[in-house]
Amino acid sequence: MSNLEPEISPPMTRTSAFSQEHKVYLRRLKMEKQWILFIQVVIFVVAIALWEICANAKIVDPFITSQPSRIIKTIIRLYEEGVLFQHIGITCLEAFVGFVSGTLLGTLIAIGLWWSKFLCKILEPYLVVFNSLPKIALGPVFIVWIGAGPAAIIVMTLAISLIVTVLEILNGFLAIDAEKIKLIQTFGGTKLHILTLVVLPASLPTIINALKINVGLSWVGVIVGEFLVSKAGLGYLIVYGGQVFKLDLVMTSVIILGVAATLMYQGVVFLEKLLVKNNL
């Protein structure tokens, strides 16, 4: 009779019973990791220190370049005036709403285009035009239509991220192995079965990838939107600071923006680790 016993290799043992060479190998890996972290920290510290020293020694003009100590002072001043978290909050909220709605709407549209090849063919030239168009050009239109406020900024964000999301996710949908779809059909599955059992779960990595791209695009949309219309937010502070030549304010806002955008990106990376455990 044939062998019906499970044939699986024993799992790799991870514990101590390793050769000297392996220990050396592990140590070298660890060393490299530590070195990389060390150099990263050194670059950061040296850059900040150089900036501060050069500004203090008047090698560069701190009025133009600002300097770390002035940035910290600006943050403290904004905090004391009670507006720091208001500006950060408004910008983050707009970015988050734009990001989430762009992703959801983009996924929904991608599902629609996947569902009907006919619709997809009809809409293709329009998608190409909207994808090529610099969406920022639509800014004034949105302000007139929607009014100068957070809603116009969110729509700006949507306009920038939506088409990219649709195309990215649709490509993911279309790249799914036709045989996997056939498998569902052999069980008499419907199109809805194909969507929910194969297409969506198999596209999870693609959707996460779209999220990562969207994080960046959402911030672009929000800042552009705030440049155009806002009365509050980090983008507003940057424009205002530029106009009245308060470069401290501009630099402070840019740095806060960098931190906020990175945190949001890390949020998506965390989500990815949570969701895409067994996907490939």
Add this chain to the structure above:
Amino acid sequence: MNHLVEVHNIGMKYQSLNGEITALEDINFSVQDGEFVSIVGPSGCGKSTLLSIISGLLVSTAGTVLLGGEKVTGTSGKVGYMLQKDHLFNWRTIYQNVILGLEIRKMLTPETKERALRLLKTYGLYEFKNKYPNQLSGGMRQRVALIRTLVTDPQILLLDEPFSALDYQTRLMVNDDIYAIIKKENKTALLVTHDIAESISMADRVVLLSKRPGTVKQIYAIKVNCANRTPLYSREAPEFRHLFQEIWKGLDVHV
């Protein structure tokens, strides 16, 4: 014995911008209950197309297929289909993969769940039921794929080159494995392959298709003398070499 599958004058034409391709022409054969039939033919002769037509996934442009006396008009629970690759879903556990067909056919009941677990137990996969497919070897994955097909209790299994994605050693072993399971579960099977040796080693009859347009060239009855017939032992039977030569000539391959 009664005919479980009857294929009558099946023809298939594909339309394309460059014209019309006749993939299959006037195919006739039948499969008896409990029989294991292989279909061999040169690549591109429409073997897989034929399976898709029998399963109801594809509508032929001529002829009819009868399954248990009823005309095939679409996919049905009577047919179990096994594809080239196992296509286990990485985001589902082994058990969740096995019950995929039950879920789609809305057949998830305590009894069918019980059957799924029983099959996993019988074929040595029970302890892996909560593992994910990437933790299993190629042979085990193919076995899971077969169980996924068997658990919906089909009358006939259509095997569309289910071994071709495996390396040679695994393939010989999985041949034996799948054959044993099919025989143990008393299933009728129709195997499509381009591997002559594989077709002889597993089948009771071999249907040879011609080059495109594919049509039945010859049907060989496979009788091998070995006490305990398994695909691997069949390869050692004295008749094996003989049958191989005969089918090889019939295939008429030119480089």
